[in-house]
Amino acid sequence: xxxxxxxxxxxxRLALHPFLGPVMPGVAFCIAAAMxxxxxxxxxxxxxxLLGLGIADFLFVPPYGQIAVxxxxxxxxxxxxxxxxxxxxxxxxxxxxxxxxxxxxxxxALSRYEMLLRADNERALSRRAVxxxxxxxxxxxxxxxxxxxxxxxxxxxxxxxxxxxxGRLFANAHPDDIKRLQRGLQPxxxxxxxxxxxxxxxxxxxxCERFTTHAGEFxxxxxxx
Amino acid sequence: MTKETPALNxxxxxxxxxxxxxMLHGLSSSxxxxxxxxxxxxxxxxxxxxxxxxxYSAGTPELRMEAWVAAAVREFDALSARYPRVSVCGLSxxxxxxxxxxHERPTxxxxxxxxxxxxxxxxxxxxxxFLLGWAYYTxxxxxxxxxxxxxxxxxxxxxxxxxxxAMQRNDLSEVGPSSISLPALHEAxxxxxSVKKSLAALKNDCLLIHAIDDETSSPRNAQFVAANVGSxxxxxxxxxxxxxxxxxxxxxEIVARETAVFLKESEAASSAExxxxxxxxKALARRLRQMAAIGK
Numbered sequence: 001x002x003x004x005x006x007x008x009x010x011x012x013r014l015a016l017h018p019f020l021g022p023v024m025p026g027v028a029f030c031i032a033a034a035m036x037x038x039x040x041x042x043x044x045x046x047x048x049x050l051l052g053l054g055i056a057d058f059l060f061v062p063p064y065g066q067i068a069v070x071x072x073x074x075x076x077x078x079x080x081x082x083x084x085x086x087x088x089x090x091x092x093x094x095x096x097x098x099x100x101x102x103x104x105x106x107x108x109a110l111s112r113y114e115m116l117l118r119a120d121n122e123r124a125l126s127r128r129a130v131x132x133x134x135x136x137x138x139x140x141x142x143x144x145x146x147x148x149x150x151x152x153x154x155x156x157x158x159x160x161x162x163x164x165x166x167g168r169l170f171a172n173a174h175p176d177d178i179k180r181l182q183r184g185l186q187p188x189x190x191x192x193x194x195x196x197x198x199x200x201x202x203x204x205x206x207x208c209e210r211f212t213t214h215a216g217e218f219x220x221x222x223x224x225x
Numbered sequence: 226m227t228k229e230t231p232a233l234n235x236x237x238x239x240x241x242x243x244x245x246x247x248m249l250h251g252l253s254s255s256x257x258x259x260x261x262x263x264x265x266x267x268x269x270x271x272x273x274x275x276x277x278x279x280x281y282s283a284g285t286p287e288l289r290m291e292a293w294v295a296a297a298v299r300e301f302d303a304l305s306a307r308y309p310r311v312s313v314c315g316l317s318x319x320x321x322x323x324x325x326x327x328h329e330r331p332t333x334x335x336x337x338x339x340x341x342x343x344x345x346x347x348x349x350x351x352x353x354x355f356l357l358g359w360a361y362y363t364x365x366x367x368x369x370x371x372x373x374x375x376x377x378x379x380x381x382x383x384x385x386x387x388x389x390x391a392m393q394r395n396d397l398s399e400v401g402p403s404s405i406s407l408p409a410l411h412e413a414x415x416x417x418x419s420v421k422k423s424l425a426a427l428k429n430d431c432l433l434i435h436a437i438d439d440e441t442s443s444p445r446n447a448q449f450v451a452a453n454v455g456s457x458x459x460x461x462x463x464x465x466x467x468x469x470x471x472x473x474x475x476x477x478e479i480v481a482r483e484t485a486v487f488l489k490e491s492e493a494a495s496s497a498e499x500x501x502x503x504x505x506x507k508a509l510a511r512r513l514r515q516m517a518a519i520g521k
Contacts, residue, residue: 104437104444107463114512115462115483121506128505 001040002047005032009048010055017060022073025060026052026081033085037092045092049085056081133213139220146222148173148192148206151185153217169194169223174201185219194223236276239267244334244492245308247301248275249319249326251342253409254401255283258316262472265481271488272308276300281322283397287408290325290416297326301333310334312488316472317342317401317441318413324420324450327429335430335491337484340469341450342442343417345410347469349376349440361411370404377401378441378469399473424453430491431456434464434471434480441469458494460487 009032013025029052037045058067061077140147147167154163164182174193181190187210193201208221237256246266248259256263256275263273278296280288304311312335315323320341327333345354360369373392378401379385391398431454435447444463451461462483467474472481493502504510 104463105465107444107461108437108465111462111464115479117506117509117512118486121502121504121509124505125502 002036002044002051005036005044005048006051006055008032009052010059013056013060020060022060022062025077026056026085029053029056030081030085030088034088034092037089038096041096042089042093045089049082049089052085053078053081129212129214132211133215136211136213136218136220139209139211143220143222144168146225148221148223149178149181149185151182151219151221153210153219167220167222181221185221187219190221192221192223236274237263238275239263239273241267241272242270243272243308244270244310244312244488245272245274245304246312246314246337246488247297247304247323247326248273249278249297249313249315249322250275250282251317251319251401252281252413253283253287253405254317254319255397257397257399258319258401258470258472259314260399261477262314262481262484265478266485266488269485269489271485272304274300274304283402287406287412290412290419293322293412293416294325294329297322298329301326301330305330305332310492312336312491314339314484316340317469318416321413321417321420324424324427325416327427328420328423331426331428333429334495335432335488336427336456337432337434337487338447338450339434339480339484340436340439340442340471341433341446342413343421343446343449344443345441346443346445347439347441348443349374357407357410358414361407366407370406371410372404373401376440376468379474380436380438380466380468381473381475384473401470421449421453424450425455428455428457430458430487430494431460432484432487433459433461434483435462436464436467436469436471436474436476438465438467439469458491 006029009028013020013028016028029048033045033049033052036048054067057074057077058065061073063069145168148169149167150165152163170178172195174195177192181192185208187208190206190208191203192206194204196202205224206221207224208219211218211220235256237260246263248256248263250256250258256277259273259275263275266273276296277285278293278300279285280296281293301311301313311333313323313326313333314337315321316339320338321343323336323338324341327336357371360366375389376385377388377392377398379388388398392403396403431450433447433451435442435444437444447461447463451459462479464471464476464479467476471477490502504513
């Protein structure tokens with residue numbers, strides 16, 4: 001990258017040489033060193049500066065094409081060019097370092113924000129579990145006489161292997177319907193055949209609700225009165 | 226001549242659930258570095274194993290980096306034979322070794338990189354570090370050792386003073402060795418160079434935790450890994466109150482908690498039952514949408 005910058009700077013300065021002559025022999029290399037410092041860092045820019053000094057002295061300080069001859073123009077270049085270029089590079093380097101430091105601090109802030117959000121999600125989940133537990137605690141005594149069955153949902157359990165507890169109306173439900181529900185009880189409305197007083201079974205509207213509590217997930221199927 | 230007692234560099238194993246975590250300590254150090262993290266992960270239900278690796282750990286003969294990787298692979302295979310899920314967690318050069326291990330064993334569940342060290346370019350590194358690569362090929366190879374100095378990777382001043390005293394008494398402390406040989410540093414450089422080439426092939430869930438004021442390996446190491454690793458699930462956490470030894474320094478609790486959370490999330494996300502925790506926080510959902518939009 002330093003070599004490319006030097007080539008471009010030399011090309012530009014050579015193109016302008018008919019107009020500029022021996023004036024400002026190091027400006028193109030100073031700009032190149034500053035740009036390389038901004039985009040690529042300190043070492044490449046110092047390389048550009050040092051090699052640029054030699055090229056500028058050789059090509060653009062009279063007598064042209066000779067580096068062994070040292071006169072006032074050479075001394076002027078050797079003093080002014082490094083002074084200006086080093087000052088520029090130093091300032092840009094300071095800005096780059098503070099920019100890097102600021103970006104890291106921003107990265108820390110972002111990390112902490114994301115940790116906070118994950119903790120917030122945990123808190124929200126816990127609160128939801130508490131609310132659901134309270135709802136379950138209220139639900140059980142309120143619909144005590146209408147409950148057909150309760151099922152604990154195990155994520156790892158295969159269909160039909162979930163633990164089930166009978167409710168007050170469990171014995172009244174048709175055995176085929178109980179088997180069907182055991183295989184795959186889902187939240188929502190269901191129609192279940194329930195025994196009536198005359199020994200016949202009649203279709204009854206039921207609802208299954210899901211409760212996500214601290215102790216796990218439960219499904220409760222009850223008759224809708 | 227080493228003065229450390231055998232107990233300081235003994236392997237540690239804490240049995241727990243069927244998700245095991247292989248914990249790799251830093252260069253020429255001991256499993257003691259990982260003790261706090263191993264205990265915390267175990268208290269969260271995970272099985273943890275911090276082995277003493279022949280040729281890599283303190284108190285064993287120094288071997289080439291291929292032997293380090295082979296020893297780590299053996300430990301991984303031993304855990305894989307007993308546990309269905311094995312994750313790898315490494316600290317410092319142990320993180321680089323973990324990357325090499327996961328390249329050899331891509332079946333690993335997740336990889337946790339703590340203060341990953343691909344270059345020793347932190348602010349406390351000596352100015353002449355670039356000469357060490359050449360010094361290896363001189364008679365200095367067997368004479369010169371890099372001696373640890375304050376701050377010993379610790380921002381916590383009380384702990385730093387304690388470690389300073391421990392390093393005067395022994396060659397080994399709970400945050401690492403008091404000195405590292407030139408051949409070990411040379412092999413570490415070779416390991417880092419090989420790992421840099423294979424980062425893109427790594428597809429496992431990856432967690433990076435790095436301190437921005439790390440005095441041994443600058444945050445550019447973590448940035449390099451984050452920019453080049455092929456993982457689709459990548460979480461990067463930067464700390465601002467620790468130096469290099471983040472498992473022992475001021476933010477060790479954060480490191481432990483985030484590591485445990487990440488490993489559990491990785492396990493849940495990959496389980497057949499889809500046990501990943503739902504996102505109910507609106508702020509988190511918004512942030513995840515933003516990140517997904519950036520990733521497009």
